[in-house]
Amino acid sequence: MSEIPDNLYYTKEHEWIRNDGDHVTIGITDHAQNALTDIVYIELPESGMTLEDMGEFAIVESVKSASPIFAPLAGEIVEVNDALEDAPELMNESPYGEGWIVKMKLDDMSALSTLMDAAGYAAEIAE
Amino acid sequence: MSHLFEFNGAEGKGYSQPSPIMDVSKLKLPGSMRRESLPRWPRVSEPEMVRHYTWLSKRNFGIDTGFYPLGSCTMKHNPRVNEAIAQMPGIANIHPHQPESHLQGLLSIYHEMQEMLAICAGMDAVTLQPVAGAQGEFTAIRCFQEYFRKTGQTQRTKVIVPDSAHGTNPASASMCGFEIIEIPSSADGRLDLDALRAVVGEDTAAMMITNPNTLGIFEADVVEASQIIHDAGGLMYYDGANFNAILGWTNPGLMGFDAVHYNLHKTFSQPHGGGGPGSGPIGVKAHLAEFLPSPIVGKREIESEDEHLYAVDDCWYTWQTPESTIGKVQQWHGNAGAVVRCWAYYRRYGRDLKTMSEHAVLNANYLRHAILTKAEEAGVTHMFVEGAPINVCKHEFTISMSPAKESMGISAMDVAKGLLDMGYMAPTVYFPQIVPECLMIEPTETESKETLDEFATNFIKVLQTDAEALHESPTTTPVRRVDEVYAARNLILRYEMD
Numbered sequence: 001m002s003e004i005p006d007n008l009y010y011t012k013e014h015e016w017i018r019n020d021g022d023h024v025t026i027g028i029t030d031h032a033q034n035a036l037t038d039i040v041y042i043e044l045p046e047s048g049m050t051l052e053d054m055g056e057f058a059i060v061e062s063v064k065s066a067s068p069i070f071a072p073l074a075g076e077i078v079e080v081n082d083a084l085e086d087a088p089e090l091m092n093e094s095p096y097g098e099g100w101i102v103k104m105k106l107d108d109m110s111a112l113s114t115l116m117d118a119a120g121y122a123a124e125i126a127e
Numbered sequence: 128m129s130h131l132f133e134f135n136g137a138e139g140k141g142y143s144q145p146s147p148i149m150d151v152s153k154l155k156l157p158g159s160m161r162r163e164s165l166p167r168w169p170r171v172s173e174p175e176m177v178r179h180y181t182w183l184s185k186r187n188f189g190i191d192t193g194f195y196p197l198g199s200c201t202m203k204h205n206p207r208v209n210e211a212i213a214q215m216p217g218i219a220n221i222h223p224h225q226p227e228s229h230l231q232g233l234l235s236i237y238h239e240m241q242e243m244l245a246i247c248a249g250m251d252a253v254t255l256q257p258v259a260g261a262q263g264e265f266t267a268i269r270c271f272q273e274y275f276r277k278t279g280q281t282q283r284t285k286v287i288v289p290d291s292a293h294g295t296n297p298a299s300a301s302m303c304g305f306e307i308i309e310i311p312s313s314a315d316g317r318l319d320l321d322a323l324r325a326v327v328g329e330d331t332a333a334m335m336i337t338n339p340n341t342l343g344i345f346e347a348d349v350v351e352a353s354q355i356i357h358d359a360g361g362l363m364y365y366d367g368a369n370f371n372a373i374l375g376w377t378n379p380g381l382m383g384f385d386a387v388h389y390n391l392h393k394t395f396s397q398p399h400g401g402g403g404p405g406s407g408p409i410g411v412k413a414h415l416a417e418f419l420p421s422p423i424v425g426k427r428e429i430e431s432e433d434e435h436l437y438a439v440d441d442c443w444y445t446w447q448t449p450e451s452t453i454g455k456v457q458q459w460h461g462n463a464g465a466v467v468r469c470w471a472y473y474r475r476y477g478r479d480l481k482t483m484s485e486h487a488v489l490n491a492n493y494l495r496h497a498i499l500t501k502a503e504e505a506g507v508t509h510m511f512v513e514g515a516p517i518n519v520c521k522h523e524f525t526i527s528m529s530p531a532k533e534s535m536g537i538s539a540m541d542v543a544k545g546l547l548d549m550g551y552m553a554p555t556v557y558f559p560q561i562v563p564e565c566l567m568i569e570p571t572e573t574e575s576k577e578t579l580d581e582f583a584t585n586f587i588k589v590l591q592t593d594a595e596a597l598h599e600s601p602t603t604t605p606v607r608r609v610d611e612v613y614a615a616r617n618l619i620l621r622y623e624m625d
Contacts, residue, residue, distance in 0.1 A: 040615035063611045064557050088616070 002031035002125065005096055009112055010121035011072045016096065019112060020103070023078055027100040028060065028069065028091060031125050036062040039088045045102065049077045058101060060091070072115060075106040131169045131179050132622050142168070167624060186605040188552055189400060194578055196494075198523045198555035198567025199293070199341060201371045201393035201487075202400070208475060209396065209468035218467055223459040227445055228437040233463065234444035237424040240408075240470045247480075248367070248387045249380015250410030252449075254419040256461040260368060263388030263407030264299035264335070269453045270386065270411060270418040271333050271362050272303055277451065283332035283361065289318060291342060291559045296335040296366060305332055312561060316342040316515030318352055331361040338382065339369045339521035341559040341567075342514055343491065353383025362386070362415075370394045371571070372488055372522035375481025379410075386411045395469035406465035420456045422446035486572035487522040490579060494570050495524045497583035507590045510537070514562035523569035525562050532564050536594045539564040544600035544608055545589035551582065 004010075009017040014032035018025045033039065041061040051057055051071035058069040080102050084090055091099035106112070116124065171179065189195070195202035213219065217232050227234065241253040257263040268286070275283050286300035287308045297307040308326050313319040317340070334356045338346045346352070353363050365379035365387035371394045379387040391406035392399035399405055411419065425447040429435055434443050476483060502508045514525025531537040543553035543566065555567040570579055589597070601607060 038612040040612060061615075063615055065560060 002029065002034060003096070004029070004031075004118045004122050006118045008096070009072070009115035009117065010124070011070070011115060012124060013070050013072075014125075015069065015072055017072050017112065017115060019109075023103050023105045024075075024109075024112070025100050025103050026069075026072065027095055029121070030095050033092045033095045033099070036060065036067065037064055038062055039091045042084050042088050042091070042101070044080050044082070044085060045077055047077055047080050051075060051077065051104075060088075069101060071104065073104075073106050073108070073111050075104045077102050078105050079103040131171065131176070132167075132624065190398075193550055193552065194570075194574060194582055195552040196554050196568045196570050196582065197552055198343075198525070198569040199368060199558065200399075200555065201368075201390070201522075201569060201571055202552070203371075203393075203396055203571040204573035205396050205398040205468075206472060206475065209471045212471040213464050213467045219464075223463075227443075228434070231437050231439045231444055233467070234424050234446075235439050236467055236470050237460070238426055238444050240466055240473070241424060243470075243473050244389055244408055245410050247374060247378060248365075248370075248389065248410045249378035249384075250387060251413040252416035252419060252423070253408055253410045254423050254461075255406070255408045255466050256420050256423075256455070256457045257388065257407040257409060258457055258462045258465075259405040260366070260388050260390045260393075260407040261295040261299055262456060263409045264295055264364070264366065265302055266420060266453070266456050267364055267386040267388060267409045267411065268300050268303045268305065268333065269456075270409075270415050271364070272305075273418045273451060273453055274362070274415055275332060280360065282330055285326075285330045286332050287323065287326055287334040287356075287361075289336065289340070290561055291316065291337075291340050292335060293337060293341065293366060293368060296337075296364075300333070300335065312340075314516075316340070316344050316517075316561075318346050318348050320348055320351060320355065323352055323355055327355055327359040327361065329360070331356065331359045333362045333364050335364040335366060336384075337366040337368055338379075339372045339523075341369075342517075342525050342562070343369075343372075343520040343523040343567075343569075344515055344517055345372075345521055349382045357383065368393065369522060372484055374484040375478065376484060380412070386415060391465050391469040396472045397465040397468050404462045404465055406462045406469065408461070408466075417450040418453050419449045420454060421448035421452045422460070423449065483572050484522070487570075488520075490570045490572055490574060491520050491522050491524055491568075493576065494568065494579045494583060495520055497580060498526075498586055501583050501587045502590070505587045505591060507587060510535070510590050514559075514565055514567075522571075523567060525559070526566045526568065527562050528564040528566060531590070537590075537597055539566050541594070541597040541600065542566060542586075542589055545592055545597050546586065547601040548603045549585040549589065550603075551585070 010029065014029045016027055016029050039060055039062050043059040045057040049057060051074060053074045055071045056068045057071055057077065060067050060069060081100050190202050190204060221230060221233060237255060240255060244253045245251060257266050275281060284306050285308050286305040287310060288296045289312055290309050291312050301307055310322040310326060311319060334352065336346065336349065338349050340346055356363050363384040365384040367387050367389045370389060374394060386409060388407050388409045391397045391408065397406055424444055426442045426444050429438055429443050510531040511526050511528050512530060514527050528537065528539040528542055539556045543556050546553045557565055558567060559565065
């Protein structure tokens, strides 16, 4: 069974979003890293990039496939996890911890409530 | 006896070079461009070099060594008569710079091939320039783009692809600057017309479809899909990767497509594998002909005595540039050798190519049936499911190893590696991506019933192998299981001398 922490928000595109007060942290879920298998490369965005809702900001490559990562909500990227450049396997080993991808300042923090909670995501991937 | 670079023992060399034509000290090269040490050519004699390459060839696996059911790749036999014709001096020894008068033989082959390819796909004009299927896709989408520019429809910015498409389709359209709209397939693995209707509009430039699709299923609704796209003002692109299943029975023109690429290295028996050389001509309907890349071969009446001397037919073949050409997509005239071999194949079989595709489909259905039957007899049906619910397939079929992965830890990759130990090339794995743990099997028309029966038997034997043993596979190949993750994370693209 995939791990789905209770304190996070989720998207259908298998990303998790953590509310850190003035910004959010974004990564891919345990379910996603399992499905992707071993991640070998990530193309990371620059800090300062502004994104529309569902804007593509990174590409994750595994032995099997290449998959885009989307911004769950509109906002600006304020920090990028550069460690992934040399160690993309962190997304496999610690998807909710060291494997985080970016931090974003959202245009509207209250829009977070439109995302799925853990129970909603569990139901989504059970389908 | 192993590696050319490691075999560096005795002083001396097995090659000779002419002396430099001028005194080296007179060369005024900037210091930064001078090499500091001599190149490290392998110090091997001719027999040692021959042994090196023979040793390499013995580690090779190809269609000439065994059954090669690599789905989507159409690894068919390459008739040797093709080689005999391609190696005739008048074809093999010409240079693209030679004048047209020296090239009439080759140009006549090109011209006939353009016409034959146009006929079999229901198209009006053909270019032989692209050297791969994906380059054909790019070329055709560029032609679409110029067509829309010329007709003032630059608002058409979106290209629709089904989620079962070859990855090259969205990649080619994206390289041309189009936005990609992916639509989901229906539950039975076919086009979902409702999903298509939901995304077409004034911004629709094109739709790209493979038919039969990558699950080996014929898209029965393809004519209706063409209608929907055409009603919206868009164009239809046919990915010819699976043309081997329908050649002579129907064609993309009848299905409503505006452009198509041919994989000469699949359908028309150009040898391929290991990167080429491929050939991916495209055919288009008349409204797109003016945009094709140049040159294409046209013909006119013979105009002079001189031409009479050189002509091979009662006309003069000549390079032509289409009026609104997108330009060149390849140096010279495409992969001429591939075009000639495939022309030879096409001429050899002619209308019998209809039987070829019939047998390709028959073989795929026979093998699918043999695997399902033998799985039942052996009691291993719980290990896999079919990639799509079908009664019959076309030239290939898919199997999902998901049940075995979940209950026994046996993945599609494990089965593929187990098949290597049985002396086969593995089927395509993990494609199409809509089938989890996918094995994609395409036997082609060139295999006998005995080969298919034996493969089905051995396939079941692999499924009966215990998981632990299978995780060790392959054990009989020159290279054991490759650590793909390590290889992808630590790219080494050349031999490192030190």
